[in-house]
Amino acid sequence: MVDAGVRYLFEPGSVAVVGATNNQSKPGHTIVGNLLKYGFEGSVYPINRTGHSVLGREGYRSIAEIPNEVDLAVLLSAPFETVDLIEECARKKVKAVVICSGGFAEVDDEGRELERRIIDIARETGMRILGPNINGPINTSNNLLLSMAPLMEPKRGNLAFISQTGQFMVWVTEWLQTAFGLGVSKAIDLGNKCDVDEIEVLEYLEQDPATEVIAIHIEALKDGRRLMEAASRIGRRKPVIVLKTGRSQDGARAALSHSGSLAGRDEVTDAALRQAGVIRAQDFDEFLDFAKAFSRLSIPRGNRVGVVTSTGGGGIMALDACERCGLEVATFSAETIERMEGLYPGRERVSKLVDLGPAMGKRDINELYGSALDAMVSDDGIDGIVMMIIVVVTENPTNPDPDILMDLVRRGRKPIIACTTGRQDWVTEYSRTLEAKGVPTYPSPERAVRALAALRRYGSWLEETNGG
Amino acid sequence: MVDAGVRYLFEPGSVAVVGATNNQSKPGHTIVGNLLKYGFEGSVYPINRTGHSVLGREGYRSIAEIPNEVDLAVLLSAPFETVDLIEECARKKVKAVVICSGGFAEVDDEGRELERRIIDIARETGMRILGPNINGPINTSNNLLLSMAPLMEPKRGNLAFISQTGQFMVWVTEWLQTAFGLGVSKAIDLGNKCDVDEIEVLEYLEQDPATEVIAIHIEALKDGRRLMEAASRIGRRKPVIVLKTGRSQDGARAALSHSGSLAGRDEVTDAALRQAGVIRAQDFDEFLDFAKAFSRLSIPRGNRVGVVTSTGGGGIMALDACERCGLEVATFSAETIERMEGLYPGRERVSKLVDLGPAMGKRDINELYGSALDAMVSDDGIDGIVMMIIVVVTENPTNPDPDILMDLVRRGRKPIIACTTGRQDWVTEYSRTLEAKGVPTYPSPERAVRALAALRRYGSWLEETNGG
Numbered sequence: 001m002v003d004a005g006v007r008y009l010f011e012p013g014s015v016a017v018v019g020a021t022n023n024q025s026k027p028g029h030t031i032v033g034n035l036l037k038y039g040f041e042g043s044v045y046p047i048n049r050t051g052h053s054v055l056g057r058e059g060y061r062s063i064a065e066i067p068n069e070v071d072l073a074v075l076l077s078a079p080f081e082t083v084d085l086i087e088e089c090a091r092k093k094v095k096a097v098v099i100c101s102g103g104f105a106e107v108d109d110e111g112r113e114l115e116r117r118i119i120d121i122a123r124e125t126g127m128r129i130l131g132p133n134i135n136g137p138i139n140t141s142n143n144l145l146l147s148m149a150p151l152m153e154p155k156r157g158n159l160a161f162i163s164q165t166g167q168f169m170v171w172v173t174e175w176l177q178t179a180f181g182l183g184v185s186k187a188i189d190l191g192n193k194c195d196v197d198e199i200e201v202l203e204y205l206e207q208d209p210a211t212e213v214i215a216i217h218i219e220a221l222k223d224g225r226r227l228m229e230a231a232s233r234i235g236r237r238k239p240v241i242v243l244k245t246g247r248s249q250d251g252a253r254a255a256l257s258h259s260g261s262l263a264g265r266d267e268v269t270d271a272a273l274r275q276a277g278v279i280r281a282q283d284f285d286e287f288l289d290f291a292k293a294f295s296r297l298s299i300p301r302g303n304r305v306g307v308v309t310s311t312g313g314g315g316i317m318a319l320d321a322c323e324r325c326g327l328e329v330a331t332f333s334a335e336t337i338e339r340m341e342g343l344y345p346g347r348e349r350v351s352k353l354v355d356l357g358p359a360m361g362k363r364d365i366n367e368l369y370g371s372a373l374d375a376m377v378s379d380d381g382i383d384g385i386v387m388m389i390i391v392v393v394t395e396n397p398t399n400p401d402p403d404i405l406m407d408l409v410r411r412g413r414k415p416i417i418a419c420t421t422g423r424q425d426w427v428t429e430y431s432r433t434l435e436a437k438g439v440p441t442y443p444s445p446e447r448a449v450r451a452l453a454a455l456r457r458y459g460s461w462l463e464e465t466n467g468g
Numbered sequence: 469m470v471d472a473g474v475r476y477l478f479e480p481g482s483v484a485v486v487g488a489t490n491n492q493s494k495p496g497h498t499i500v501g502n503l504l505k506y507g508f509e510g511s512v513y514p515i516n517r518t519g520h521s522v523l524g525r526e527g528y529r530s531i532a533e534i535p536n537e538v539d540l541a542v543l544l545s546a547p548f549e550t551v552d553l554i555e556e557c558a559r560k561k562v563k564a565v566v567i568c569s570g571g572f573a574e575v576d577d578e579g580r581e582l583e584r585r586i587i588d589i590a591r592e593t594g595m596r597i598l599g600p601n602i603n604g605p606i607n608t609s610n611n612l613l614l615s616m617a618p619l620m621e622p623k624r625g626n627l628a629f630i631s632q633t634g635q636f637m638v639w640v641t642e643w644l645q646t647a648f649g650l651g652v653s654k655a656i657d658l659g660n661k662c663d664v665d666e667i668e669v670l671e672y673l674e675q676d677p678a679t680e681v682i683a684i685h686i687e688a689l690k691d692g693r694r695l696m697e698a699a700s701r702i703g704r705r706k707p708v709i710v711l712k713t714g715r716s717q718d719g720a721r722a723a724l725s726h727s728g729s730l731a732g733r734d735e736v737t738d739a740a741l742r743q744a745g746v747i748r749a750q751d752f753d754e755f756l757d758f759a760k761a762f763s764r765l766s767i768p769r770g771n772r773v774g775v776v777t778s779t780g781g782g783g784i785m786a787l788d789a790c791e792r793c794g795l796e797v798a799t800f801s802a803e804t805i806e807r808m809e810g811l812y813p814g815r816e817r818v819s820k821l822v823d824l825g826p827a828m829g830k831r832d833i834n835e836l837y838g839s840a841l842d843a844m845v846s847d848d849g850i851d852g853i854v855m856m857i858i859v860v861v862t863e864n865p866t867n868p869d870p871d872i873l874m875d876l877v878r879r880g881r882k883p884i885i886a887c888t889t890g891r892q893d894w895v896t897e898y899s900r901t902l903e904a905k906g907v908p909t910y911p912s913p914e915r916a917v918r919a920l921a922a923l924r925r926y927g928s929w930l931e932e933t934n935g936g
Contacts, residue, residue: 027829102826149860152891167825168781171858171890178892179911219784248791251784254821283914284785285753313636316687316719317752323716353722357635358570361495390639392617422639423620424646443647446751 002204005128006196008095010139010186010204012071013042015146016063016094018085019076020046020054027100027148028076031136032057034145038153041142045070063092071095074136074146079103079110082132083117090125099131100148100166105192106133115194122195134191135166138173140184141210157183158212159295160205162198164219164245165189172217172288180292181435185210197222199230206234213294215241215287219255224269228276235277236465239294239458242278243287244269277461279454286450289442293451296440297415299459302383304330305452306376308354308369309388314419315353318386318445325453329353330382332375339375343368369400370408377412384415384452388445391422391430399430406437415455417441419448470672473596474664476563478607478654478672480539481510483614484531484562486553487544488514488522495568495616496544499604500525502613506621509610513538531560539563542604542614547571550600551585558593567599568616568634573660574601583662590663602659603634606641608652609678625651626680627763628673630666632687632713633657640685640756648760649903653678665690667698674702681762683709683755687723692737696744703745704933707762707926710746711755712737745929747922754918757910761919764908765883767927770851772798773920774844776822776837777856782887783821786854786913793921797821798850800843807843811836837868838876845880852883852920856913859890859898867898874905883923885909887916 015035019028032054035044046054051061060066063073063085073094075085079101089097099118104111115132122129130137136146140156149170155177161184163169169189176182185208190198198216205211214234221227221244231240246255247266273280279294281287305327309315322329329352332340343359354376356368369387376382387405392398409416420431420441431441442448483503487496500522503512514522519529528534531541531553541562543553547569557565567586572579583600590597598605604614608624617638623645629652631637637657644650654673658666666684673679682702689695689712699708714723715734741748747762749755773795777783790797797820800808811827822844824836837855844850855873860866877884886909888899899909910916 025829163781165779165781167779167858171779174891175889175895175911179895217781219781245781245784245788248788248797250791250797250820251787254780254784254787254823283789284782284912285914311633311635311639312722313631313633313685313687313713314752316713316722319719319722320713320716321751323718329716329718352718355722360635390635421643423642427643427647443643444752446753 002207003128003200005096005126006200006204008071009098009128009130009137009196010144011142012096012144014045014068014071015040015042015144016045016047016066016070016073017076018047018063018073020048020059022052022054029054030148030150031074031076031146034147034151035143038143038145038151040144042144043068063088063094066092069093072098074098074100076100079114083114083121086118086121086129090121090127094127096128096130098134098136098146099129100134100136102133104132105194115192119194129195131191132194133166134189135169138184138187140186152177155183156210157185157295158210159184159291160186160208160211160214161188161291162201162214162216163187163189164217165191168217176288176291180288181432182292182295193222199223199226202230202234202240206238211238213239213241213291215243215291217243217245217287219246221269224272228272231278232276236462240278241281241287241290241294242273243281243284244273277458277465279458285447286454289447289451290454292440293417293455294458296435296438297417297455298413299462300384300415300452300456301459303456304328304381304383305386305449306330306332306354306379306382306384307352307386307388308356308372308376310356310360310390311388312353312355312357314388314421314445315355318388318419318449319353321446321449325450327449327453327456330379333379333381336375336379340372343371365398366401366404370404373405373408373416377408377414382414384417384456386417386419386445386448386452387439388419389430391420391426402433402437402439405434405439409438415452417448417452419443419445470675471596471668473564473594474668474672476539477566477596477598477605477664478612479610480564480612482513482536482539483508483510483612484513484515484534484538484541485544486515486531486541488516488527490520490522497522498616498618499542499544499614502615502619503611506611506613506619508612510612511536531556531562534560537561540566542566542568544568547579547582551582551589554586554589554597558589558595562595564596564598566602566604566614567597568602568604570601572600573662583660587662597663599659600662601634602657603637606652606655608654620645623651624678625653625763626678627652627759628654628676628679628682629656629759630669630682630684631655631657632685633659636685644756644759648756649900650760650763661690667691667694670698670702670708674706679706681707681709681759683711683759685711685713685755687714689737692740696740699746700744704930708746709749709755709758709762710741711749711752712741745926745933747926753915754922757915757919758922760908761885761923764903764906765885765923766881767930768852768883768920768924769927771924772796772849772851773854773917774798774800774822774847774850774852775820775854775856776824776840776844778824778828778858779856780821780823780825782856782889782913783823786856786887786917787821789914789917793918795917795921795924798847801847801849804843804847808840811839833866834869834872838872841873841876841884845876845882850882852885852924854885854887854913854916854920855907856887857898859888859894870901870905870907873902873907877906883920885916885920887911887913
């Protein structure tokens with residue numbers, strides 16, 4: 001069961017912003033701006049000392065003054081004022097509070113004491129607290145965009161992103177959207193986690209119909225065992241990708257002063273994550289690469305990979321990467337080999353790499369990629385396909401038509417992942433078309449293969465878990 | 469001593485293109501087009517059956533007909549015609565020949581036999597052969613742009629790029645230029661290496677004044693020992709970055725049919741490369757990342773790294789990456805700590821991560837980054853700096869001014885590497901400015917740290933080699 005208060009963090013009917021102002025350089029202006037600009041589907045109540053209106057919305061001097069119910073309050077106040085405000089929220093029967101301000105447990109003993117008092121009020125009243133030391137949650141379903149930084153127009157997607165911290169959450173969300181073409185369903189940063197933690201957020205996302213994949217950045221686990229239990233249960237329905245940082249001694253120490261919590265031993269974490277079926281990203285690049293793959297592709301039924309390329313050099317890198325990532329380079333069926341050889345008059349034989357390079361320019365590009373993919377899609381010995389495309393622009397069409405590729409993808413129901421490269425502007429444009437059709441693209445063969453391998457590791461875990 | 473014939477591959481006074489045509493869809497048109505469009509500083513002689521002119525240049529029916537000396541001949545002919553043409557070139561006393569056509573040792577026994585006959589002619593006459601099965605060399609100093617694919621306007625740089633194969637060479641060169649902002653001094657693909665191999669090309673690049681860094685992609689070593697000897701000698705003056713593929717069993721087998729040569733055991737290669745001071749890239753991403761770092765940065769004098777960031781989350785990733793890559797997170801001097809603490813009123817203490825996050829928006833961004841960098845640049849306990857910047861665009865300047873950063877970089881004479889992230893368009897624009905000032909940028913903290921670690925590994929090797 002998802003706690004009602006946690007649900008109000010994402011789905012409030014009304015939001016009070018304490019510290020709302022018309023001073024454009026202040027976060028109390030930006031938050032109201034983000035809510036209004038992108039049409040939050042609920043009421044917005046600016047609160048400030050004089051009760052003046054902000055961006056045309058009627059203002060109030062206190063939460064108590066608001067004539068209607070308030071589901072969610074956002075606090076931008078100085079730490080020493082926060083306890084009083086939380087008490088006021090409790091009296092108003094506010095369902096949930098987001099404390100954006102920093103200066104609590106991450107800073108000193110005084111801050112820790114303030115957090116303890118806030119937690120006490122939450123426990124007594126049942127009011128839920130997110131933060132402190134955060135940016136605020138984003139829900140693209142109702143345009144709840146609680147960000148202290150000005151946001152770009154959000155893009156909806158099936159990926160939920162949980163971040164330890166606020167700056168990271170905002171830039172990753174915008175980097176995902178602009179550089180990876182990925183929208184989010186929800187994005188949330190946890191900060192000091194004085195009350196609501198990653199587990200309750202995961203439980204909310206588990207039942208959120210807009211969320212199909214969950215990516216979570218954690219610096220420190222408060223309760224590893226509970227997290228693994230939750231992740232393992234949720235993982236059966238929705239893949240959970242984790243970037244656990246603070247792995248090194250120095251990193252762990254910095255995490256302690258950054259978000260006020262202690263990181264455990266990394267090997268222990270690693271084993272526990274693996275057992276819980278969590279997809280662990282080794283670094284930030286993998287985190288985003290995996291998020292893209294899981295949000296767009298089906299899970300391969302086995303680990304046998306077929307590689308088709310117009311660059312032999314790049315194809316060999318993909319084969320190398322398969323071995324390194326525990327994937328098997330598929331041995332083609334006799335029929336596939338025969339069909340491939342029709343594409344290569346004069347070549348000795350197709351072994352394990354379909355290199356269209358020598359036939360490029362001599363045959364129609366769609367015929368080449370189309371025939372190769374058609375054979376690979378029909379071959380039961382191939383579970384997933386890596387496709388390398390050098391994007392070129394000339395008068396004649398020299399890139400495979402994404403529509404033709406997509407018909408094959410749909411028919412085959414096996415994941416096809418692409419590496420696209422060439423001139424950056426051409427690559428960006430072509431990749432966008434390909435991704436709109438459901439084929440995620442990567443700038444190197446190794447990154448494409450690593451993402452496919454992560455999909456397969458998750459597939460193996462699912463099979464073991466469901467079989468056991 | 470660089471062989472005169474090898475020099476003519478890059479610095480010919482005249483080029484004959486056999487197979488030149490006005491048919492725009494043919495490589496024999498594109499090559500002449502690339503030479504003329506970008507102003508090759510030498511004569512261009514189109515050769516074809518009827519001797520017609522191509523793109524306004526007077527044509528000839530054969531090499532023999534050309535009234536002047538020919539330094540370099542480019543052959544696009546079918547394999548079976550190639551031997552006769554090579555003989556004709558020899559009679560004309562052509563200095564070097566580039567055989568673009570494929571269909572030789574990489575295909576079948578007949579092809580291998582043709583290659584043997586070509587090598588015999590080269591040996592007898594001293595004429596040097598590059599290829600077959602290649603795209604052709606690029607020299608940005610004289611605009612010799614021998615490419616069967618239409619090229620974009622080339623950018624000059626201090627990086628020479630040697631590739632095993634042609635498609636790979638063209639797209640990597642253009643990807644480097646457009647996505648990494650890196651120009652090349654020379655780019656060359658080796659193909660089947662029937663005569664000129666990577667060692668002679670390396671020797672040419674060793675003495676080439678336009679080349680300061682060499683990046684080489686190899687699928688198979690013909691003569692590992694000689695290569696290591698050459699790399700080890702060249703490495704003392706110019707860093708040599710290697711991407712050796714065909715590492716896996718399947719990859720090695722594909723390399724055999726791709727470029728007609730056999731890859732050795734990877735662990736042996738790995739040890740030999742390390743001993744020779746070669747910087748080995750583990751994958752394609754590292755290859756380009758390292759090329760960028762080496763072509764822009766000085767070598768750090770030690771392995772102690774300082775990290776400054778406006779995102780604690782990203783900073784912790786950088787610390788984790790340092791440990792993983794064998795770099796030490798620097799312990800700041802008492803003076804540095806004191807200066808940092810001035811930036812953070814209320815923070816407990818600066819340990820090993822300079823996290824400007826909490827002070828952002830409260831102090832001027834240039835004061836923050838400037839003071840932190842100034843302290844780190846002056847601290848003798850820090851050998852290299854990783855700087856994380858979230859690029860934001862608002863009315864007030866919220867990104868550190870690249871000019872201010874650069875003054876510090878110049879004064880400190882220690883490498884500063886950046887991770888820039890945020891919205892892609894802003895990141896691209898800001899990164900370009902930063903790179904123009906000499907600070908290479910990466911999209912993740914781990915990639916920045918890995919590149920810095922590669923610089924340091926090379927530095928250690930240099931110290932050991934020069935000390936011994």
